[in-house]
Amino acid sequence: MSNMLTIVKTTNPKSKPPQNQLGFGKHFSDHMFIMDFDLENGWHSPRIVPYAPIQLDPAAMTLHYSQTVFEGLKAYRTEDGRILLFRPEQNLERLNQSNTRISIPPIPEKDVLEYLKQLIATDHDWVPAAEGTSLYIRPFIIATEPNLRVSPANTYKFLIILSPVGSYYPEGIHPVGIHIEEEYTRAVRGGTGTAKTGGNYSASYKAQEKASAHGQSQVLWLDGVEKKYIEEVGSMNVFFKINGEIVTPALNGSILPGITRKSIIEMLHDWGMPVAERRISIDELCQAYKENTLEEAFGTGTAAVISPIGEFAYNGEQMIINERKTGGLSKKLYDTLTGIQTGKLNDPYGWTIEVK
Template identity: 65%
Template structure:
């Protein structure tokens, strides 16, 4: 499969680009997309770059009925010297394959997937925005396409990559967001699909998100599905707490997404010799730390927002204000360092960036 040549079919007309200072997240898409097909017995075949276009599927395609789909999210950044950098893309394709394995879907050749992504970005390079805080968001995904209404793993799939120039994920930017702690609905349990990046996890989270959004909260903080006691993650982010000088993040337990940004932050904190612990942490512990004046900072980490400080939690009719609702020094330093590495203005001691 590594010998497959990527066929390139360029668009005859190009879209009008949006103003890069007015970008919304995930609303605008570039001129081209990558597609590759999978057929049982043949494997992955026909890798191609084509003009961005609707995809046509049979009404009985299994994706519509049984939800076999996985996806990823990563970004490309334009450096000051006009280079285009990807940030740890290998980790995203590794996770895509782990998600695929959980959903009985065929794994990709990660080297081919990365080369396809690089080629697609080269074709649509002028869509990479050049303003501070902007980037080219990358959405690789796989869908099941077999025409069959039996409940079984599909025999056919498509792997697709689309690109979208974006600004900040949250309207607050690097300013603190307000988070509602979810006590009624459950996102995932150990043994389920919580550690896979699959659409069903997000569909199941929408009701809680809708309720909290109407109450003025940006996101939901999920607790464990069994006891509704231990903190897991925010809807689109992993979560960290700084309590009495120690940084704590929930340990990976089979129902928490293994975030690439999460791992990067842990490595950065260790590099700085700061105390970072991965362990169970309950909402009761966070609440008590808040009462004792020991809850110094809280922030989320993820590809879309990078670092998102948390200024307030709503939990059981209580409001926990963190750091007077201000961005903490640690969150600010992490944000500036990580985005600096991503866009080439900070030294990259870890070898995380990959030039397109």
């Protein structure tokens, strides 16, 4: 079975949406990547084909037992027209970590990175150039075997689709309100919290509904055992600046190891700032707020990069952070990381990869 990449180009290219009307995840490029797995051939038949619906047997195991994983990363258009990827090898490594947890065969990371570059090169016109825009990249794997037994599938399909997305902050970076969740649980150690798998996200919808009903943008999750220790925010890792020290919950087996989180920690170390990865309780956060030592709070993730937090809602009370203003550290981190991602600033860490 051949592992040579084949490319079939569309004969019916789509009209591209206006760059000021992109939104998030609503538009998709002309082509997609597909690769298949079976026990006899392993991962095989990598191909770039026109974007189109896929066929699944009604008994496909992904539909019944949620054996699926995904990733999210971006490509950026620089001012001189180049296309940059930001730490894609980290995303592919994390995808394989998710694969291990969900019992999906590992993908060949180096080969897939080259296939991804070819896909972006094929659809290079879909990488937007407007300020704050980017090309969102969604790799994902689904179990395709038609079988209702409760065990890992024997066949899989790996796809990558591309979506031009607008600025996360169309009106400028601004702090968000966060609901601290006490009833529902996102994940526990030994569960699937460290994997990017679909069920983790749909299981959070009820808590998100509560947050929205109270006028808050996202949910801050506490640990699933004691409901005492802070874990992460909805789709982001979380950081606090307390009395000059930057604190983020340590990776404990139930927190997603974010690529942006890792990059922020490395930058802060490089800047000589005190950073602690440790357990932090909600009581400690409330105490810091009462003592006026909670200086800033922000989330980190692919979509927003840095999302300043202006307010926590907990136990019927509000904790207003930095007068609901974007803090100096949050702004510096956002400007520096987005500057590196878009090629506006020098990349001293070697994080960006140019798509030829």
